[in-house]
Amino acid sequence: SPRDVYTGSIGYILPNNDMMFNVAIRTISKYHNEKFAQFGAGGGITIQSNTLDEWNEIKIKTKFITNFYKTKFGIVESMLFKDNNIQNIDKHLNRLKNTADHLLFECNLEQINNRVLQYIKNEKLSDTCKLRLELDYQHNLLIEHCAIAKAKQPIRVGLLKHKIDTSHFMFKYKTTSPLTRGLYTELHNKYTNDEVDEIIFVNQNNEITESRFFNIIIEYQGRLITPPLSCGLLPGIFRQTMIDNDELVEEIITPNMLKSATRLYLCNYVRGLIDCVFIGEIG
Numbered sequence: 001s002p003r004d005v006y007t008g009s010i011g012y013i014l015p016n017n018d019m020m021f022n023v024a025i026r027t028i029s030k031y032h033n034e035k036f037a038q039f040g041a042g043g044g045i046t047i048q049s050n051t052l053d054e055w056n057e058i059k060i061k062t063k064f065i066t067n068f069y070k071t072k073f074g075i076v077e078s079m080l081f082k083d084n085n086i087q088n089i090d091k092h093l094n095r096l097k098n099t100a101d102h103l104l105f106e107c108n109l110e111q112i113n114n115r116v117l118q119y120i121k122n123e124k125l126s127d128t129c130k131l132r133l134e135l136d137y138q139h140n141l142l143i144e145h146c147a148i149a150k151a152k153q154p155i156r157v158g159l160l161k162h163k164i165d166t167s168h169f170m171f172k173y174k175t176t177s178p179l180t181r182g183l184y185t186e187l188h189n190k191y192t193n194d195e196v197d198e199i200i201f202v203n204q205n206n207e208i209t210e211s212r213f214f215n216i217i218i219e220y221q222g223r224l225i226t227p228p229l230s231c232g233l234l235p236g237i238f239r240q241t242m243i244d245n246d247e248l249v250e251e252i253i254t255p256n257m258l259k260s261a262t263r264l265y266l267c268n269y270v271r272g273l274i275d276c277v278f279i280g281e282i283g
Contacts, residue, residue, distance in 0.1 A: 259278065
């Protein structure tokens with residue numbers, strides 16, 4: 001990425017010649033037309049560089065931010081326990097680690113994996129169930145499980161007319177943040193009823209994104225397609241598995257495409273592919 005503000009000096013001189021300057025090494029920038037501030041940290045890579053050393057150096061450079069950055073939301077991962085194993089546990093834990101790295105959480109995958117295996121042993125899990133992890137900023141790990149209710153298919157899905165601004169980077173991560181998943185839960189509770197089981201969201205560009213807990217797949221003109229991550233949605237593991245197997249392609253989906261689709265599905269790794277019927281716009 002571009003280096004942006006780096007070295008030199010930034011400051012001001014008052015009419016009475018009072019002045020204040022700094023050395024632009026650790027600089028937070030906010031442009032007048034942007035919502036968020038930015039801070040960059042990096043290093044010079046040479047042929048003798050070591051990946052872990054470079055990463056640890058970046059963590060040192062950002063420590064002054066992590067000292068006051070104390071988030072209250074947690075990072076969530078939901079997994080399928082089946083046949084005495086957690087299905088695709090490596091992919092789930094890698095997604096958890098990726099989210100933790102981007103959101104400045106400490107995350108030791110070996111310790112988390114051991115905790116999960118110990119939980120399964122202590123709870124004597126054997127039946128198929130959903131296993132949920134929640135990691136908070138203070139390194140506390142909550143593990144719980146529940147039975148997977150069988151949903152009647154097809155489920156009835158409506159498209160929310162209200163557009164959601166998914167430009168916030170948090171929409172890419174599975175957390176308990178009220179800005180993203182919390183907002184989706186609030187809207188889900190408001191608009192679902194005896195006639196609507198799930199709602200699909202559309203972003204500020206009039207592009208279909210996702211549902212509260214599910215990625216979206218439609219059959220359109222003989223192909224199975226799903227919105228790209230750039231529309232503002234979670235990188236679902238079931239979704240990615242279908243893409244890797246050449247069963248699914250990414251393409252922007254408009255509301256008109258959704259209405260014209262020959263099949264509609266919701267999906268996640270716990271519940272798999274769920275057949276749906278589109279009932280129209282709501283809200």
